[in-house]
Amino acid sequence: MKIVLSGCLLAVSSALLAGCHGGQAGQPAAVQTVAARVVESQQQPVPVTLRSTGTMHARETAIVSAQMVGRIEQVMVREGDSVRAGQTLALLDDAALRSSVAQAQAGVRAAQSAQLASESDAKLAASTLERYRQLQAQKSVSPQEMDEVARRAEGAAARLEAVRAQTEAAHAQEKGARTMLGYARLVAPFSGTVTARMVDPGTLASPGVPLMQVDQAGALQLLATVDESAIGAVHKGMKVPVAMDGAASADLTGTVQEIVPAADAASHSFTVKIDLPSSKLLHAGMYGAAEFANGIRQAIVAPRSAVVLRGSLACAYVLDSQGIAQLRYLTLGATQGNLVEILSGISAGEKLVDAPSDRDLAGKRIDASAGVQP
Numbered sequence: 001m002k003i004v005l006s007g008c009l010l011a012v013s014s015a016l017l018a019g020c021h022g023g024q025a026g027q028p029a030a031v032q033t034v035a036a037r038v039v040e041s042q043q044q045p046v047p048v049t050l051r052s053t054g055t056m057h058a059r060e061t062a063i064v065s066a067q068m069v070g071r072i073e074q075v076m077v078r079e080g081d082s083v084r085a086g087q088t089l090a091l092l093d094d095a096a097l098r099s100s101v102a103q104a105q106a107g108v109r110a111a112q113s114a115q116l117a118s119e120s121d122a123k124l125a126a127s128t129l130e131r132y133r134q135l136q137a138q139k140s141v142s143p144q145e146m147d148e149v150a151r152r153a154e155g156a157a158a159r160l161e162a163v164r165a166q167t168e169a170a171h172a173q174e175k176g177a178r179t180m181l182g183y184a185r186l187v188a189p190f191s192g193t194v195t196a197r198m199v200d201p202g203t204l205a206s207p208g209v210p211l212m213q214v215d216q217a218g219a220l221q222l223l224a225t226v227d228e229s230a231i232g233a234v235h236k237g238m239k240v241p242v243a244m245d246g247a248a249s250a251d252l253t254g255t256v257q258e259i260v261p262a263a264d265a266a267s268h269s270f271t272v273k274i275d276l277p278s279s280k281l282l283h284a285g286m287y288g289a290a291e292f293a294n295g296i297r298q299a300i301v302a303p304r305s306a307v308v309l310r311g312s313l314a315c316a317y318v319l320d321s322q323g324i325a326q327l328r329y330l331t332l333g334a335t336q337g338n339l340v341e342i343l344s345g346i347s348a349g350e351k352l353v354d355a356p357s358d359r360d361l362a363g364k365r366i367d368a369s370a371g372v373q374p
Contacts (some may be wrong), residue, residue: 031324031365036353038319038368041302043348046336050233050292054224058215058284060190064089066205067183079197083188089212092205094184101181104174111167118163125156192216195284220282222254222274224290228263231270233294240274244288252276254290301339306352307332317353317361318346325353325361
């Protein structure tokens with residue numbers, strides 16, 4: 001009896017299991033359909049750019065230093081002050097120099113007086129000689145008297161030339177003294193802004209020791225470094241897009257003004273000077289980057305609106321042959337307008353869901369009733 005009961009139970013159980021399995025086999029799971037706009041990736045030529053970084057400088061910068069040893073008596077400016085060409089920046093103690101000028105002026109006056117006396121003597125000697133020549137023609141003077149008068153005239157003329165030379169030397173000495181006195185006044189070499197002040201009153205100034213720095217007023221330059229392997233792509237006069245830290249809102253386009261002909265021996269790079277347009281957003285010392293055009297290459301691009309971020313990863317919903325969206329992770333390249341370069345993740349000609357926002361579309365059928373946009 002127990003054997004028969006067990007057999008019946010097994011048969012009933014098998015029948016129930018078979019019935020349940022047979023009822024689910026013919027019903028596939030439903031796929032949700034979502035309406036969305038679809039765009040298409042494409043291959044197109046994109047410019048190859050060479051990125052170069054550097055700092056911004058004034059087109060001309062002057063380091064102001066003294067041309068003689070002297071104690072700083074007064075400093076007229078501070079950092080940030082605007083100055084004009086020839087404006088006094090600092091004064092050195094000039095008491096000794098003024099004494100030298102006064103002494104030189106006295107020497108000039110003495111030389112001029114001596115020159116006047118010599119000119120009078122020379123003039124008298126010359127007129128006397130002329131009268132004696134007339135008398136000699138009348139045979140009224142002896143040859144000895146004539147020789148004496150001629151020698152006196154020659155001596156007066158020679159003394160006049162010597163005194164004139166002394167006068168010129170006195171004038172030169174006065175000019176030199178005035179020049180040295182001028183060195184006691186430090187002036188701005190051009191109009192601009194004082195960007196550094198390294199001196200205070202009482203400091204002893206010496207030739208070649210920096211006292212101040214003045215940057216020329218006007219537009220600035222970006223000094224960028226370009227590797228020697230890419231310098232062939234850069235030429236004078238080319239237009240260069242420039243991005244400056246702190247001036248993100250400014251649309252800057254610079255012009256290559258100069259390529260320093262000698263490369264740096266340590267870094268094997270060239271310095272390129274790029275003229276920038278005038279802007280209140282730009283200041284000397286700012287960091288920036290220039291993009292030099294360096295040819296064309298083929299790349300796969302897609303609309304930026306089709307790319308979404310999942311955490312720190314870029315991805316897009318790609319449609320398969322059945323129109324089902326699949327999430328793929330992408331590696332992005334440079335952005336050109338409303339397109340972004342896709343380095344890996346999709347191929348050219350694939351359909352992508354545009355502006356998926358935060359929706360989870362993976363495994364869902366996309367109804368692209370609005371059509372496919374390139």
